[in-house]
Amino acid sequence: DQQVKQNSPSLSVQEGRISILNCDYTNSMFDYFLWYKKYPAEGPTFLISISSIKDKNEDGRFTVFLNKSAKHLSLHIVPSQPGDSAVYFCAASARLTGGGNKLTFGTGTQLKVEL
Amino acid sequence: GAGVSQTPSNKVTEKGKYVELRCDPISGHTALYWYRQSLGQGPEFLIYFQGTGAADDSGLPNDRFFAVRPEGSVSTLKIQRTERGDSAVYLCASSLTGLAGGSGELFFGEGSRLTVL
Numbered sequence: 001d002q003q004v005k006q007n008s009p010s011l012s013v014q015e016g017r018i019s020i021l022n023c024d025y026t027n028s029m030f031d032y033f034l035w036y037k038k039y040p041a042e043g044p045t046f047l048i049s050i051s052s053i054k055d056k057n058e059d060g061r062f063t064v065f066l067n068k069s070a071k072h073l074s075l076h077i078v079p080s081q082p083g084d085s086a087v088y089f090c091a092a093s094a095r096l097t098g099g100g101n102k103l104t105f106g107t108g109t110q111l112k113v114e115l
Numbered sequence: 116g117a118g119v120s121q122t123p124s125n126k127v128t129e130k131g132k133y134v135e136l137r138c139d140p141i142s143g144h145t146a147l148y149w150y151r152q153s154l155g156q157g158p159e160f161l162i163y164f165q166g167t168g169a170a171d172d173s174g175l176p177n178d179r180f181f182a183v184r185p186e187g188s189v190s191t192l193k194i195q196r197t198e199r200g201d202s203a204v205y206l207c208a209s210s211l212t213g214l215a216g217g218s219g220e221l222f223f224g225e226g227s228r229l230t231v232l
Contacts, residue, residue, distance in 0.1 A: 034220065043119070043206055043223030044158065089157050096163050096171045100146050101210070103221060105157030
């Protein structure tokens with residue numbers, strides 16, 4: 001049972017346009033949602049997060065929107081650049097015993113930004 | 116470097132063999148995590164250490180998998196009697212924990228790619 005779903009395995013966007021990556025989740029107990037970016041042969045790199053009590057968080061070209069009633073979040077990248085081409089993972093955070101955080105990841109969306 | 120370091124980067128072994136994967140977290144990070152990423156999937160949680168102790172090992176798939184962190188820094192993931200289904204990228208991550216309002220951001224290493232023939 002996948003608790004975090006990314007239904008689009010790939011997305012292709014022209015340079016300068018907006019990229020919108022989507023994510024759905026099922027567990028209402030998640031307290032944070034995060035986006036990670038991954039290049040080939042590298043580990044995932046943190047991009048941006050949002051608390052479950054917020055509906056929007058913006059950081060430069062990246063904005064994450066959270067719709068709790070729909071259990072849906074999205075990452076907007078504008079303007080998209082060729083260097084943004086990577087796999088993007090949505091992740092949801094829940095507290096662990098002992099103070100840590102367990103991240104549950106989606107399956108990723110491969111973004112390709114074309115010239 | 117200042118990031119999470121994992122060795123080896125690649126490991127090829129035969130079915131039934133024993134494997135150790137090492138993780139050196141970011142200095143000062145008390146929390147350490149192991150995740151496993153299979154082909155076409157996102158990373159899946161295996162185990163979490165707070166200091167030297169395994170605070171949550173609920174993600175370990177079976178008793179062939181074990182991890183230690185004896186001095187609260189470097190961690191070793193140990194896999195006994197490897198099976199072909201263990202082939203995956205094993206990712207280590209670390210973080211500062213206990214911060215109020217922390218988002219759960221983890222800093223990942225580049226991973227150790229394990230191939231079991």
